[in-house]
Amino acid sequence: MKIRERLKVSWRLFVIFFKIGAFTFGGGSAMIPLIQRETVDNHRLIDESDILDIVAIAESTPGPIAINSATFIGYQATGVLGSLAATLGVVLPSFVVILIISFFLRHFMEYDLVRYAFAGIRVGVVALVVKAFVSMYKQCPKGWLSYMIASAALLLSVLTDIGVIFIIIGAGVIGLITYLFFTKEGDKV
């Protein structure tokens, strides 16, 4: 691809992901259908079959799913330049909106109206986190190992001061060891 062509496609990636970042609520998983529509159906930047791989990889690499997919798709389309354009595009709307809101809330938090609104909103947030918990649980493979790791993580994070990072690393190591010892090539987990 010529450099002018690459710049053009990268700009288009930036615009597409800016739009996706500006109009989807609820983060990464909510973006996947939109990403598919824009990059596969409307602009043919990647192949239909790639989108499943992209989701799988975005979920098994660390970090926000939205950023992972944007970087990945950008790279597939026009290399590092494309991944920069797509990632910047998906981040920028969030960044600007939050910056403005945080600035305003700092000054309006004292007002009764805002305080009361947040007293209600905080309760609503509990519900959304419960929802996230249930959908994560549904996606998670079931089995004695899963249940043990999940309950150990819950108890350790609530009852002890052990850092979350050590709990995550510990679970990764336990998962790896049991997988390598107890499953053979081709087994289902």
Add this chain to the structure above:
Amino acid sequence: MIYLELFLTFFKIGAFTFGGGYAMLPFIQDEVLAHQWASMDELINFVAVSESTPGPFAVNIATYVGSEIGGVFGAICATLGVVLPSFIIILIVAKCYLAFKNSRLVKGVMTGLRPVTVGLIGGAVLTIGQTVFFPVAFSWSVLATASFWCALGIACVAVVMAFKKVHPILIISMSAVVGIGLGYCGVWG
């Protein structure tokens, strides 16, 4: 140096959470409280705002915490921190993604990481729930207050709405409106 600290903290969070934005919540909670960047109360407000604005949850909350602690430059550092690990890792994975997809190592680590995410978010539900319903400390006397029962009522409606797949922004708006109404009736004190 606050900027470097913000960057490094969010870099660590971005590098070690799997499964997208919500999976970051327990980790962010851990770090923000440890650094004394915000109280649990303020953190729940951050979560509420990040939840009800467009874009990836992870980017929203990173920008919010960064902006509260270090202004615009703080927001840039925190956001860059949470995005960079994803960006680098995806660029590496994109080069050799068939090998990555079929790797037994990756599958093994993921068998541990999926359940640990479920457990940690479960823990977040408990700590956030405790802060919202028992603001001072857990005690039976809370059951005699109107604010507890009103909060419980909002929570039940919000949970039902969340599972009926009502849009998060509607749930947040409903909670805000009810919160304001109850506030002017003197419920929140």
